[in-house]
Amino acid sequence: MSEKAPSPRERSAAARARLLAAADELFYAEGVQSVGIDRVIEHAGVAKATLYSAFGSKDGLVRAYLEARHAATADRMARELETRYATAKERLVGAFEVQGLSFTEPGFRGCAFVSASADAPPGGVVEQTAADYRTWLHDLFSDLARQAHAKDPKLLAQQLVLLYDGAGISAWMDRDPGAESAARSVAAALVDAAVAD
Amino acid sequence: MSEKAPSPRERSAAARARLLAAADELFYAEGVQSVGIDRVIEHAGVAKATLYSAFGSKDGLVRAYLEARHAATADRMARELETRYATAKERLVGAFEVQGLSFTEPGFRGCAFVSASADAPPGGVVEQTAADYRTWLHDLFSDLARQAHAKDPKLLAQQLVLLYDGAGISAWMDRDPGAESAARSVAAALVDAAVAD
């Protein structure tokens, strides 16, 4: 009880954070379209006007939700790859292990960007944020492939992205966390073949 | 103009077919949730009561739409595999070529079951029909893997399903038809390694 006096800015930031957390839970669990504004503000314990002053519109909230997902995924991947593996070659395969961490988490429902893109209108915020995410994913693998001196970094990256997407889909739609090991074994073979070493 | 007198049964069947065609176009292009009943009946040139007498509810129409997609996909795959390739081993790789045929078709928007599952409530018709589709996909590859006398047919099938899903996602979200050749090259390597011959 050091400071029981939250400043307006702190109050605002707290409300914004609660809204984002509520949006993350509901949007990810049930889909962006299926969840209405009222559900979000009720779950966040926040007034409707607060939401609109903080995010402007539902689209704004959706954009913030997806950008936060992107940032969290990228941060986690970077952190785990750095602490668990030493070389770029190991990290190319390790990315699948890091991805697999989420498969067994409660409430896992596949890639948020795939789900959000399913019913999204063309040219909307979902399409833009999804494109950013896809760019990140490709860069992740192609950067590592280049660092590992793969023979054809672009091809290797494309193949690994394929596996990454496929693992996410299988883990989601088939409720099969074993997709992680299957993807990892294929990835290891591909990396071994492509990296002369 | 042999018969300019459509019987009631013919009329009914024709209306049903038009509804299904309209649902297929709109649901696949814009998503199941985003398209309302009114859009479908308008596009089909059909009365609302006709829809409800033919399909009972929107859920019924969605189920029919997904089942028709499943049947069309399975038929096409079986037909193309049979005419293009002779052996089970060739067909394991050829399935990716057949899948790739759709990537360049106008209006390609990825796997209909992935998109439909994104915002679908648990336990609904989408979940059930998607499960049927996933079973078919796994059986397709595991049957072929067994026929090709792969060392570990279940593992090979799982890996190929991974690639199949990944190719669909990349072709859709990255607008990259080249995903087909990438997936096919990996599949060929996997099949070669797993089938002693």
Place this chain on the structure above:
DNA sequence: GCACAGACAGACCGACCTGTCTGCTATGGT
């Protein structure tokens, strides 16, 4: 010839959606 079946057009209902607006309260800065 006449009743029945079924498609058609469209009004209609209740529920839900996004977004705005009006009060009320409480805190911080000046």
Place this chain on the structure above:
DNA sequence: ACCATAGCAGACAGGTCGGTCTGTCTGTGC
């Protein structure tokens, strides 16, 4: 002390949703 700020609660408007219902018309079988 006073006023701006910001969250809170909730009513409200305008639109869309799925679904039902009322009629009208047309072709078929008895």
